[in-house]
Amino acid sequence: MSARDLSVLLSVILIVAMLIIPFPTWLLSILIMLNISLALLVLLTSMNMSEPLQFSIFPSLLLLLTLFRLGLNVSTTRSILSTGDGGGVVETFGTFVVGGNVIVGLVVFLILIIIQFVVITKGSERVSEVAARFTLDAMPGKQMSIDADLNAGIISEHEARERREKVSKEADFYGAMDGASKFVKGDAIAGIIIVIINLVFGILIGMMQQGMSIADAASHFSLLTVGDGIVSQIPALLISTATGIVVTRAASDGNIGKDITSQLLAYPKMLYVTSGTIFLLGLFTPINDLLTIPIAVLLLLGGYSFSQKPKSNLDQLQDLEEEQQTDTMKSPESVVGLLNVDPIEFEFGYGLIPLADTNQGGDLLDRIVMIRRQLALELGVVIPVVRIRDNIQLQPNEYRLKIKDNEMARGELLLDHFLAMSPGVEDDTLDGIDTIEPAFGLPAKWISEEMKEQAEIFGYTVVDPPSVVSTHITEVIKANAHELLGRQETKQLIDHLKETYPILVEEVTPNPLSVGEVQKVLAKLLRENVSIRNLPIIFETLADFGKMTIDTELLTEYVRQALARQITNQYSQNGSVIKVLTLSGKVEKLIADSIQQTEHGNYLSLDSTMSQEIIKSISLQIEQLSIMEQSSIILCSPNIRMYIRQLIERYFPNIPVISYNELETNIEVQSVGVVNI
Numbered sequence: 001m002s003a004r005d006l007s008v009l010l011s012v013i014l015i016v017a018m019l020i021i022p023f024p025t026w027l028l029s030i031l032i033m034l035n036i037s038l039a040l041l042v043l044l045t046s047m048n049m050s051e052p053l054q055f056s057i058f059p060s061l062l063l064l065l066t067l068f069r070l071g072l073n074v075s076t077t078r079s080i081l082s083t084g085d086g087g088g089v090v091e092t093f094g095t096f097v098v099g100g101n102v103i104v105g106l107v108v109f110l111i112l113i114i115i116q117f118v119v120i121t122k123g124s125e126r127v128s129e130v131a132a133r134f135t136l137d138a139m140p141g142k143q144m145s146i147d148a149d150l151n152a153g154i155i156s157e158h159e160a161r162e163r164r165e166k167v168s169k170e171a172d173f174y175g176a177m178d179g180a181s182k183f184v185k186g187d188a189i190a191g192i193i194i195v196i197i198n199l200v201f202g203i204l205i206g207m208m209q210q211g212m213s214i215a216d217a218a219s220h221f222s223l224l225t226v227g228d229g230i231v232s233q234i235p236a237l238l239i240s241t242a243t244g245i246v247v248t249r250a251a252s253d254g255n256i257g258k259d260i261t262s263q264l265l266a267y268p269k270m271l272y273v274t275s276g277t278i279f280l281l282g283l284f285t286p287i288n289d290l291l292t293i294p295i296a297v298l299l300l301l302g303g304y305s306f307s308q309k310p311k312s313n314l315d316q317l318q319d320l321e322e323e324q325q326t327d328t329m330k331s332p333e334s335v336v337g338l339l340n341v342d343p344i345e346f347e348f349g350y351g352l353i354p355l356a357d358t359n360q361g362g363d364l365l366d367r368i369v370m371i372r373r374q375l376a377l378e379l380g381v382v383i384p385v386v387r388i389r390d391n392i393q394l395q396p397n398e399y400r401l402k403i404k405d406n407e408m409a410r411g412e413l414l415l416d417h418f419l420a421m422s423p424g425v426e427d428d429t430l431d432g433i434d435t436i437e438p439a440f441g442l443p444a445k446w447i448s449e450e451m452k453e454q455a456e457i458f459g460y461t462v463v464d465p466p467s468v469v470s471t472h473i474t475e476v477i478k479a480n481a482h483e484l485l486g487r488q489e490t491k492q493l494i495d496h497l498k499e500t501y502p503i504l505v506e507e508v509t510p511n512p513l514s515v516g517e518v519q520k521v522l523a524k525l526l527r528e529n530v531s532i533r534n535l536p537i538i539f540e541t542l543a544d545f546g547k548m549t550i551d552t553e554l555l556t557e558y559v560r561q562a563l564a565r566q567i568t569n570q571y572s573q574n575g576s577v578i579k580v581l582t583l584s585g586k587v588e589k590l591i592a593d594s595i596q597q598t599e600h601g602n603y604l605s606l607d608s609t610m611s612q613e614i615i616k617s618i619s620l621q622i623e624q625l626s627i628m629e630q631s632s633i634i635l636c637s638p639n640i641r642m643y644i645r646q647l648i649e650r651y652f653p654n655i656p657v658i659s660y661n662e663l664e665t666n667i668e669v670q671s672v673g674v675v676n677i
Helices: 003-020 025-048 058-083 088-098 102-151 157-208 214-248 256-264 268-284 289-330 333-339 350-356 364-379 449-457 465-479 487-498 502-508 515-527 535-545 552-562 564-571 585-593 608-627 638-648
Strands: 344-348 386-390 398-403 406-412 418-421 433-436 443-447 461-463 577-583 595-598 601-604 634-636 657-659 668-675
Touching: 003 058, 025 058, 025 088, 025 214, 058 157, 058 214, 088 214, 102 157, 102 214, 102 364, 157 214, 268 289, 344 350, 350 364, 350 386, 350 465, 364 386, 364 465, 398 465, 406 465, 418 449, 418 465, 443 449, 449 461, 461 465, 487 502, 487 515, 487 535, 502 535, 515 535, 515 552, 535 552, 552 564, 552 638, 552 657, 577 585, 577 608, 585 595, 585 608, 585 638, 601 638, 608 638, 608 668, 634 638, 634 668, 638 657
Parallel strands: 344 386, 577 634, 577 668, 634 657
Antiparallel strands: 344 398, 398 406, 418 443, 418 461, 433 443, 595 601
């Protein structure tokens, strides 16, 4: 235990001892001066802080100081009533304040009580209550603001975590201050009661036990009572003032002294007005001119002085900014920073600024937060922060999405229109600008707001521009999620899994599989739109088969078979029927016979003519299913699934290829077409 910890513990033990053991008057005098010193230190500290969290220990400190002060009250009361002596400090304060007149002393003490209890304590209590309520109510908005800044790339993950912790600590602090202010109120009430007890019972003890006359007893014990009350109420008043300062501090960059001088004197012309008012007050009233004129002149000189400083400060600030910019451009770090590549960038022309500007009603930042959450649930991967910026090189209504500095999608929006997607039957009476829906490539029209209701009556699907762009972003990121999952991201997923399945993770990595090999398996799953959210099952499979092979292609096939229920639910209709394209026996045999096995892995060695025949047959079947408005799914044998996928990936990247082992036994399989050559 450190010396600081030990000193705090001994202080608490001392407080408890004061409540039980009679202390000598000389020790009480030392403790009273220490109490005043601590109260003054707390007041000065509260004035010097720039935000409440810099003095986060204040609620607990307030309780300890209040208990210390009440312990002193108990000790001095015991000494006054038992021996008629409260110590040198109590007697000095009583004599100095009373000044030979007990009534004046009691009046001064009563005024101090009123100031503390009615003015400062009551105000601090109300401010603490309101601050706690508003801080708790504002927490969701602050959290959303942090998420928006994080998605916009304004802050990093580390900064976002720090800001969230700060928001949480602020709520805890103001909640504690709401309760701590009740200590101050109770302390003020206890001070009044203790003074009454000292005065009444002191007079009675002086008369009955010490043989004093009523006048002598009243004079002696009034002096001690007022002295004891003053030495306890002065630190109490300082602590109450510190409480008020802490709970009324707004966010700023400086302490209260700096804020008062900078903000109160921010308008020098007001000093001229005040100076003129004081001068006229002395001129037209009986107030002595020798009193008003010096003050007016002082205010006039102050106004002139402060009106000259901002200009020079502004020039110095501009010069400093120019020097900093020059130094930054010369430094090597300014070039190194250009090498950083953002995982995802969304750029737009100046005409689309209202999409991202919250002051103009834009909610793109909030939508991207929801997109990241949605993809985390659907794919099981944490999508990196999307950096949003305007780009004057784009057309005003144009936008583009870049992944790792490569353009992946581009589109155009008309903010004052709605996008109406055709139900399949075109209606020539619907006026609009023909276009293509960017996410799915469907024919659509940009229509005015007046045509929206008519389009909905005709069966068109009508969406607003923010929904169009957010859907486009979602689909592009989903299609390229495998590119966003690197080794670093995979390590984060593994660490997260290790918190709940430590033994499972240890059995897979670093032996027999490295992080890079696990990343390849997960990326292959994402490439075919298979969610990796169920990491425990994936790692169970890798633990079973990773010792037999480190071929990531084969491991991916084993994992897909382990995720059979998930894949079945993903592609089946109502979980009971799945409609598929099957391969003829001839095609399956041709593919199986064309697989070449080497020591570096297996690959498909198929004649180009045969490849084109198979692809042509698949294309024909897909077109027929498209006419019937049915989705296309290719079903084949497990041993050739990945080779079929490799064969058609360039031509049909969005067509799923599944094997018989990836289907649940209770699912009904309906063949709606056969691929043949």
